[in-house]
Amino acid sequence: MYVTTDRELPDLIQKLENCKILAVDTEFVREKTYFHRLGLIQIGGDGVCGAVDPISVKNLEPLLDLLKRRDKIKVFHAGKQDLEILFRLTGEVVQPVFDTQIAASMVGWGAQISFAKIVKRVTGKKINKSETYTDWCRRPLRQSQIDYALDDVRYLIPVYHKLVKQLEKLNRSGWVEEEHRDLIDPANFELPDPHKQYLKVKNFRTLSSQSLAVLRELAAWREDQAMKRDCLAKSIIRDEPLLEIARSLPDSRKAIAEIRGVNSREVSSNGDEILNLIKKGMSIPEDQYPYIPDSSHYSTGRGVEELLAAFVQIRSEVLKIEPHMLADRKMIHSFVEFHEKKEDLDTHPLFHGWRKELIGSDLHLLLEGERGLCINHDGKVQLIHPPENNKPPKDS
Numbered sequence: 001m002y003v004t005t006d007r008e009l010p011d012l013i014q015k016l017e018n019c020k021i022l023a024v025d026t027e028f029v030r031e032k033t034y035f036h037r038l039g040l041i042q043i044g045g046d047g048v049c050g051a052v053d054p055i056s057v058k059n060l061e062p063l064l065d066l067l068k069r070r071d072k073i074k075v076f077h078a079g080k081q082d083l084e085i086l087f088r089l090t091g092e093v094v095q096p097v098f099d100t101q102i103a104a105s106m107v108g109w110g111a112q113i114s115f116a117k118i119v120k121r122v123t124g125k126k127i128n129k130s131e132t133y134t135d136w137c138r139r140p141l142r143q144s145q146i147d148y149a150l151d152d153v154r155y156l157i158p159v160y161h162k163l164v165k166q167l168e169k170l171n172r173s174g175w176v177e178e179e180h181r182d183l184i185d186p187a188n189f190e191l192p193d194p195h196k197q198y199l200k201v202k203n204f205r206t207l208s209s210q211s212l213a214v215l216r217e218l219a220a221w222r223e224d225q226a227m228k229r230d231c232l233a234k235s236i237i238r239d240e241p242l243l244e245i246a247r248s249l250p251d252s253r254k255a256i257a258e259i260r261g262v263n264s265r266e267v268s269s270n271g272d273e274i275l276n277l278i279k280k281g282m283s284i285p286e287d288q289y290p291y292i293p294d295s296s297h298y299s300t301g302r303g304v305e306e307l308l309a310a311f312v313q314i315r316s317e318v319l320k321i322e323p324h325m326l327a328d329r330k331m332i333h334s335f336v337e338f339h340e341k342k343e344d345l346d347t348h349p350l351f352h353g354w355r356k357e358l359i360g361s362d363l364h365l366l367l368e369g370e371r372g373l374c375i376n377h378d379g380k381v382q383l384i385h386p387p388e389n390n391k392p393p394k395d396s
Contacts, residue, residue, distance in 0.1 A: 039136025
């Protein structure tokens with residue numbers, strides 16, 4: 001069902017009204033815009049599938065109201081961007097949700113597995129993926145494009161049911177619920193703070209404190225402009241010339257225009273505003289200079305992270321789960337840093353929920369020297385208790 005008018009939408013909603021589980025997907029374009037340019041919203045349940053055209057359908061409220069209902073599970077595949085789009089449309093987090101890509105990684109089907117591969121595994125059917133690079137905002141859409149989009153929700157429900165059974169069989173339903181918390185956390189969908197964007201400019205640490213204050217003003221202005229114009233921030237002024245403006249502190253439109261990489265049209269339109277931002281940054285008192293976070297170049301002891309990573313690999317093979325779902329290298333690095341700096345491990349992700357039970361506690365014991373690794377008679381690496389006389393001495 002392809003819905004292109006306001007009059008057709010209520011009919012689709014009525015057919016889905018009593019569904020307890022809804023399959024949801026979106027098609028969008030975002031190569032050159034700040035926000036997603038929404039091209040389609042697909043929804044399905046109980047054998048009904050519909051693709052709603054948000055360009056021609058002016059009143060999406062009936063659909064959005066259905067998606068906001070808490071008595072219906074919304075199933076997505078790799079749904080973070082879909083949920084971000086729906087958050088912008090509804091003003092709230094769509095929940096409860098179930099992400100088939102996350103669930104698939106929890107039952108050992110592979111990391112970042114594609115929807116086509118999951119469908120093939122569950123149903124034996126090969127779905128058409130020839131429309132991957134469609135411009136979903138161009139009209140009219142071909143029937144093949146509409147069919148492609150509908151397939152993304154048509155098979156989501158059977159995939160969901162299969163994964164739920166697998167999770168229950170493995171007693172891992174709780175794991176997935178924990179991983180879904182990020183998908184329903186409003187903080188993950190809020191717009192970035194413009195006044196923190198200077199921290200994302202490459203080489204910002206090379207600036208003096210005063211120039212950094214100027215960069216903060218410039219980067220905040222650029223982010224605001226990107227939102228208002230719905231364009232990429234780098235299309236206004238790229239990082240390199242932005243950094244050079246903050247470093248050289250030009251005092252005229254001509255001086256700004258002479259900096260390589262600055263668009264002359266931007267100087268013509270906003271040169272005076274840029275000069276005012278430079279003056280504003282230069283007038284900031286020293287006690288209000290921008291915060292510079294500690295450099296993340298912390299180096300752990302040689303071989304420590306490799307040892308922990310080896311154990312994560314071993315444990316992942318036993319559990320038949322992707323290693324990065326247990327603990328990726330970034331998480332391992334920060335865990336070792338927490339331990340060596342004697343920070344509160346209870347605040348670390350590896351000491352929360354299922355991860356603490358399955359991997360975090362053992363990693364901590366390895367770091368404490370209370371566990372070791374050895375190769376057993378079967379040629380497999382296993383966790384062991386080291387001999388008492390080989391334990392490292394405790395700090396007095």
